[in-house]
Amino acid sequence: MSQTEAPDTIVLVHGLWMTPRSWEDWKAYYEAKGFTVLTPAYPGFEIEVEALRENPDIIANLTVPETVDHIAAQIGALPKPPIIMGHSFGGTLTQLLVARGLGAAAVAINSAPTEGVRVTPLSQARSLFPALKNPANIHKAVAFTPEEFHYAFTNTLSKEASDAVWEKYAIAAPGNWVWAYGLIANFKPGPQETWVDYSIERAPLLFIAGGADHIMPPAVNKSNAKHWGKSPSLTAYHEFPGRSHWTCGEPGWEQVADYALDWALAPATTAI
Numbered sequence: 001m002s003q004t005e006a007p008d009t010i011v012l013v014h015g016l017w018m019t020p021r022s023w024e025d026w027k028a029y030y031e032a033k034g035f036t037v038l039t040p041a042y043p044g045f046e047i048e049v050e051a052l053r054e055n056p057d058i059i060a061n062l063t064v065p066e067t068v069d070h071i072a073a074q075i076g077a078l079p080k081p082p083i084i085m086g087h088s089f090g091g092t093l094t095q096l097l098v099a100r101g102l103g104a105a106a107v108a109i110n111s112a113p114t115e116g117v118r119v120t121p122l123s124q125a126r127s128l129f130p131a132l133k134n135p136a137n138i139h140k141a142v143a144f145t146p147e148e149f150h151y152a153f154t155n156t157l158s159k160e161a162s163d164a165v166w167e168k169y170a171i172a173a174p175g176n177w178v179w180a181y182g183l184i185a186n187f188k189p190g191p192q193e194t195w196v197d198y199s200i201e202r203a204p205l206l207f208i209a210g211g212a213d214h215i216m217p218p219a220v221n222k223s224n225a226k227h228w229g230k231s232p233s234l235t236a237y238h239e240f241p242g243r244s245h246w247t248c249g250e251p252g253w254e255q256v257a258d259y260a261l262d263w264a265l266a267p268a269t270t271a272i
Contacts, residue, residue: 005104006265007080007081007082007083007104007105007264007265008034008035008036008080008082009035009036009037009038009078009080009082009083010030010035010036010037010038010082010083010084010085010261011037011038011039011040011071011074011075011082011083011084011085011103012026012027012037012038012039012085012086012087012090013040013071013084013085013086013087013090013091013093013094013097014039014041014042014045014086014087014088014090015086015087015088015089015090015091015110015112016088016089016112016173016174016177016178017088017143017144017149017153017170017171017172017173018087018088018169018170018171019041019045019048019049019052019169019171020039020040020041020045021048021049021168021169022087022169022248022249023039023087023248025248025249025253026248026253026257027039029254029257030257030261033261038074038082040070040071040074042059042062042067042070042071043062043066043067043070044058044059044062045059045171049168049169049170049171052171052172053143053171053172056140056141056143056171056172057140057141059141059172059173059174060139060140060141060174060175060176061139061174061176062174062177063193064093064096064177064193064194065193067093068093068096068097068100071093071097072097072100072102075097075102075103076102080104081102081103081104081203082103082104083103083104083105083106083107083261083264083265084097084098084102084103084105084106084107084203085106085107085108085109085260085264086106086107086108086109086111087109087110087111087248088109088110088111088112088215088216088245089112089177090109090111091108091109091110091111091112091207091216092108092111092112092113092114092194094106094107094108094111094205095108095111095114095196095205095224096114096194096196098202098203098205099196099197099200099202101202102203103203104203104264105203105204105205105206105263105264105265105267106203106204106205106206106264107205107206107207107208107260107263107264108205108206108207108208108221108224109208109247109248109256109260110208110209110210110213110215110216110221110245110247110248111207111216111220111221111224112216112220113194113216113220113223113224114194114195114196114224114227115192115194115195115196116195116198116227117220117223117224117227118223119219119220119223120220121217121219121220123214123215123217124214124215124216124217124220126151126214127148127151127152127214127215128152128178128215130142130144130145130148131173131175131178132178137175137178138175138176139175139176140172140175141172141173141174141175142172142173142174142175142178143170143171143172143173144166144170146162146163146166149162149165149166149170150162150163150166151214152214152215152245153165153170153214153215153244153245153246154166154244154245154246154250155212155214155244155245156212156242156243156244156246156250157244157246157250165246165249169249198227198228198229198230198231199230199231200231200233201231201232201233202231202233203233204233204234204235204236204264204267205228205233205234205235205236206235206236206237206238206260206263206264206267207221207222207224207225207235207236207237207238208221208237208238208239208240208247208256208259208260209221209222209237209238209239209240210239210240210242210243210244210245210247211239211240211241211242211243212241212242212243212244213243213244213245213247214244214245215245216245218239221237221239222237225237234267236263236267238259238263240255240256240259243256
């Protein structure tokens with residue numbers, strides 16, 4: 001990738017149980033390096049964390065297609081293709097966006113899987129249980145308690161540090177997304193809303209996993225990356241040992257941010 005072709009914009013896509021606020025450190029970090037940084041919100045997530053906690057019902061019925069369309073429209077309006085990075089379900093959305101031909105390069109961090117990835121480690125099942133334990137949650141926005149959040153997101157932090165993260169960043173998430181894409185999608189016939197054609201040509205794609213991630217463990221990210229082995233395009237995988245799902249915010253996040261950006265600007269030559 002030549003200097004004249006190098007992307008000058010980075011799009012950071014947040015995950016479930018979060019808002020664009022979760023990217024505040026990365027946004028400032030990349031802007032200090034001279035990049036334009038966009039942190040698009042899912043439809044309805046544009047308001048502050050505190051307001052969403054007071055009225056989570058406004059996001060309960062959000063759909064994945066309208067979310068992808070919303071973010072794709074913003075990316076498509078840019079003068080040249082950006083680097084797209086997504087965390088957690090934002091990693092799923094990142095894959096859906098590059099499958100549409102968007103982006104110059106992409107990074108999926110602690111990514112939730114696209115359809116067809118059937119690996120479900122025990123820690124993932126336990127992490128998602130609060131949303132899956134009651135079928136009525138399909139129609140609600142479901143939040144983690146501080147204790148549930150500590151196990152699922154921030155298990156490498158102290159309880160005190162985890163509670164501070166929960167207080168500042170955590171919101172409810174559409175329960176239907178957890179049910180539909182965390183449980184049902186692989187058992188329904190035909191392509192569902194997180195299906196991608198793993199054989200297509202698309203932008204180079206890096207998967208980053210945290211070795212201690214409970215909710216989206218390395219096995220999930222490795223399997224997702226290997227599904228993309230059918231594509232002629234570059235797919236790579238990198239694991240940071242001992243890091244949780246909150247890898248973009250826990251101490252040492254700068255190392256992850258630097259690795260993601262360096263790779264996206266000059267993708268590694270060794271694919272999965």
